[in-house]
Amino acid sequence: MNTEPTLIPDRPIALSIPMRTKFSTYALLAGLIAGSSFAVSSVSAQEIPTYAPPPEMPANAASLPRIVLMSMGGTIASRGTPRTNITAYGGKDSVRVEPIDWVKDMPELAGIARVTVEDQRSPVDRPSGQETHEDLARVSKRLNELALDPNVDGVVITHGTNTQSEVAYFMTLTVKTDKPIVLVGSQRPWTGMSGDGPRNLYDAVRVAASKDAWGKGVLHCTNQLITPARDVDKTSAYRTNTFKGVDVGAIGFADPDRVVFVREVVRRHTTHSEFAGLDYTTVPGVEIFYGYRDAPGYFIDAAVEHGVKGIIIEGTGAGNATTSQTEAIKRAQAKGVVVVMTARTYGGRVQDTPRRREAKIVPGDNFPAEKARILLQLALTKTTDLAEITRIFNEY
Amino acid sequence: MRPIRPILFVLALACSTLASAADALPKVRLFTTGGTIQSRGAHRQKLMEYSDGKVSAPELIADLPELKQISDLSYDEISNVGSPSMTTELTLKLAKAVNAWLAQPDSAGAVITHGTATLEETAYFLTLVIKSDKPVVVVGAMRPFTAVSRDGPFNLYNAVRVAGSPKAVGQGVLIVMNDEILSARETTKGNTYRMDTFVARDVGPLGYADSDQIVFYRHLTYRHTSKSEFDISKLTTLPRVDVEYTHQDADRVGVDAFIAAGAKGVILTSRLDEAVKDGQAKGVVFVSSDRKGSGRVGESAKEAAKGLITSDNLPPHKARILLRLALTKTTDPKEIQRMFNEY
Numbered sequence: 001m002n003t004e005p006t007l008i009p010d011r012p013i014a015l016s017i018p019m020r021t022k023f024s025t026y027a028l029l030a031g032l033i034a035g036s037s038f039a040v041s042s043v044s045a046q047e048i049p050t051y052a053p054p055p056e057m058p059a060n061a062a063s064l065p066r067i068v069l070m071s072m073g074g075t076i077a078s079r080g081t082p083r084t085n086i087t088a089y090g091g092k093d094s095v096r097v098e099p100i101d102w103v104k105d106m107p108e109l110a111g112i113a114r115v116t117v118e119d120q121r122s123p124v125d126r127p128s129g130q131e132t133h134e135d136l137a138r139v140s141k142r143l144n145e146l147a148l149d150p151n152v153d154g155v156v157i158t159h160g161t162n163t164q165s166e167v168a169y170f171m172t173l174t175v176k177t178d179k180p181i182v183l184v185g186s187q188r189p190w191t192g193m194s195g196d197g198p199r200n201l202y203d204a205v206r207v208a209a210s211k212d213a214w215g216k217g218v219l220h221c222t223n224q225l226i227t228p229a230r231d232v233d234k235t236s237a238y239r240t241n242t243f244k245g246v247d248v249g250a251i252g253f254a255d256p257d258r259v260v261f262v263r264e265v266v267r268r269h270t271t272h273s274e275f276a277g278l279d280y281t282t283v284p285g286v287e288i289f290y291g292y293r294d295a296p297g298y299f300i301d302a303a304v305e306h307g308v309k310g311i312i313i314e315g316t317g318a319g320n321a322t323t324s325q326t327e328a329i330k331r332a333q334a335k336g337v338v339v340v341m342t343a344r345t346y347g348g349r350v351q352d353t354p355r356r357r358e359a360k361i362v363p364g365d366n367f368p369a370e371k372a373r374i375l376l377q378l379a380l381t382k383t384t385d386l387a388e389i390t391r392i393f394n395e396y
Numbered sequence: 397m398r399p400i401r402p403i404l405f406v407l408a409l410a411c412s413t414l415a416s417a418a419d420a421l422p423k424v425r426l427f428t429t430g431g432t433i434q435s436r437g438a439h440r441q442k443l444m445e446y447s448d449g450k451v452s453a454p455e456l457i458a459d460l461p462e463l464k465q466i467s468d469l470s471y472d473e474i475s476n477v478g479s480p481s482m483t484t485e486l487t488l489k490l491a492k493a494v495n496a497w498l499a500q501p502d503s504a505g506a507v508i509t510h511g512t513a514t515l516e517e518t519a520y521f522l523t524l525v526i527k528s529d530k531p532v533v534v535v536g537a538m539r540p541f542t543a544v545s546r547d548g549p550f551n552l553y554n555a556v557r558v559a560g561s562p563k564a565v566g567q568g569v570l571i572v573m574n575d576e577i578l579s580a581r582e583t584t585k586g587n588t589y590r591m592d593t594f595v596a597r598d599v600g601p602l603g604y605a606d607s608d609q610i611v612f613y614r615h616l617t618y619r620h621t622s623k624s625e626f627d628i629s630k631l632t633t634l635p636r637v638d639v640e641y642t643h644q645d646a647d648r649v650g651v652d653a654f655i656a657a658g659a660k661g662v663i664l665t666s667r668l669d670e671a672v673k674d675g676q677a678k679g680v681v682f683v684s685s686d687r688k689g690s691g692r693v694g695e696s697a698k699e700a701a702k703g704l705i706t707s708d709n710l711p712p713h714k715a716r717i718l719l720r721l722a723l724t725k726t727t728d729p730k731e732i733q734r735m736f737n738e739y
């Protein structure tokens with residue numbers, strides 16, 4: 001039950017808030033706009049104030065870029081009560097935020113783009129639970145369709161923040177388009193106090209509608225930072241500044257005055273990706289093994305027995321495995337399994353050294369293990385040649 | 397004494413290999429201006445107040461014989477001063493010397509040693525006035541030449557590697573320290589003593605000078621070097637521009653004094669509308685910047701109507717450099733705003 005007094009869904013908002021003289025005109029205006037759209041809504045975004053008006057609609061609203069707002073769910077699509085609940089929201093008993101709710105809650109989206117919505121969330125009743133590769137393959141295929149659709153100028157995708165960077169990276173490798181695709185999420189539910197979702201969503205649509213965002217690969221935009229899919233990662237469990245471009249930072253800003261890009265991305269993506277435009281219903285199995293003192297090799301043996309084609313060792317220091325892991329790696333390689341080394345240091349490259357080359361281990365550049373896994377899965381659809389896979393890790 | 401003979405043999409072999417390879421090595425010139433990297437301390441644990449002698453360019457090179465294995469290295473001693481003592485005259489002299497070197501068809505790149513305190517100012521100045529796509533790398537050290545665990549040698553070694561690398565062509569003036577390749581524009585000194593002092597907040601480095609290879613992950617979108625409209629070839633000085641630093645109770649006294657001293661431009665971090673109006677009546681140009689150290693100053697119609705230029709994400713000391721160069725071309729606020737948006 002929602003005990004918060006700020007929203008009374010079945011009558012116009014303007015009547016339910018105190019009318020301070022200064023804001024009365026704004027409140028009335030907001031009430032007129034919000035009143036109609038809130039009629040069917042349940043608990044909605046706390047941080048879309050009704051006592052201040054949305055920005056004025058521009059004269060060119062009818063010719064603005066056409067953006068598909070695609071939901072893959074996430075905290076940004078979740079509700080929780082009370083509004084201070086920013087940790088235990090959503091779940092089976094909670095009413096999810098439907099894609100259209102975002103547009104209803106924030107009519108000003110129509111002032112920056114012609115937004116249509118699309119639902120690509122994984123089924124709520126899927127027995128295996130969460131998102132799987134099946135979802136990634138489906139969305140990638142759909143994005144490749146939208147890439148060819150002359151009535152679409154860009155896509156914004158919401159996604160839960162936990163695995164968002166992997167999803168973004170998969171898309172930047174597999175979608176063949178120069179159109180902007182922008183991943184967005186939030187750390188606090190749509191209903192949360194000081195929720196970051198509404199502004200993040202607004203900014204993501206601004207970026208997707210920006211001419212300058214074309215050809216930059218799949219982007220991520222939260223906290224006003226624009227970061228390429230390859231480099232973005234979640235760095236804090238709860239803070240709203242969680243997303244960072246690890247090592248190499250953001251490439252632009254969704255600033256109040258305008259969207260600005262200050263960097264070009266060097267590594268290959270989207271239209272320059274050899275993996276783009278293809279169907280990936282299934283990909284070879286690749287598993288990750290974390291490095292720590294005494295890390296055993298028998299995990300690796302078990303994975304090989306299970307049939308994995310590739311292994312990522314998230315090694316200690318500059319990319320090192322334990323003796324036990326190293327022996328298991330040799331046994332795996334004897335069966336044709338490809339091994340890539342990343343570093344658990346969270347920053348810095350795993351380098352191409354003579355010793356590593358002798359051990360036939362592919363250096364994983366500065367990837368976190370989960371992104372190295374995605375690149376290796378795609379690489380293994382083409383080749384098992386180590387020199388070729390090393391090239392791929394150097395180029396993407 | 398037994399090992400000497402084989403060592404001599406290996407040395408002789410190495411020398412002959414080097415001599416034959418020298419022709420193919422990239423021709424890099426080291427321009428020395430001074431700084432911690434060229435300073436001596438009273439003892440090897442001295443990490444501050446190291447003013448017990450200077451290191452010359454030949455001494456720097458002799459100290460690091462590996463440089464000859466990766467480059468065909470020459471040098472040009474511009475000055476030997478700490479970076480707080482760098483002057484407009486010295487930076488102009490440096491820029492002209494680097495331009496002359498890079499204009500030679502067979503030169504590959506340039507490395508500049510510099511004190512770290514104002515290194516980012518010289519680097520940004522150079523990225524606006526160097527007329528070449530060839531790599532230009534500015535390098536310094538946080539620990540003096542004489543210190544235990546000094547960072548200078550590897551910084552210099554990596555700087556020369558980057559200056560000789562085709563990957564660094566067209567990237568604007570770079571700062572190479574602590575294995576990182578940073579752009580002159582956004583990089584700032586972020587710590588008084590740590591060796592990872594140079595940071596580019598929000599946007600990070602462009603790449604790495606790693607042992608296996610030089611790697612770039614990012615290219616710049618701002619205009620620089622061969623795409624820059626600024627030309628210092630005929631200049632002997634630059635217009636005076638001063639910086640006003642804000643704090644609670646900040647007033648117009650500083651700005652008035654700058655103008656009385658002959659400032660043609662002022663970088664503001666306070667809101668001083670009356671002083672601005674009076675200054676503009678005398679032809680002074682004002683740029684509004686910020687002391688926070690990261691983030692852009694948003695462009696607004698309201699500020700533009702007052703004739704105020706916004707500094708994008710340039711900190712005040714870098715906004716000063718761009719404004720000085722801008723004032724060599726125009727005093728029109730609209731035109732200068734364009735420059736602040738493009739450089």
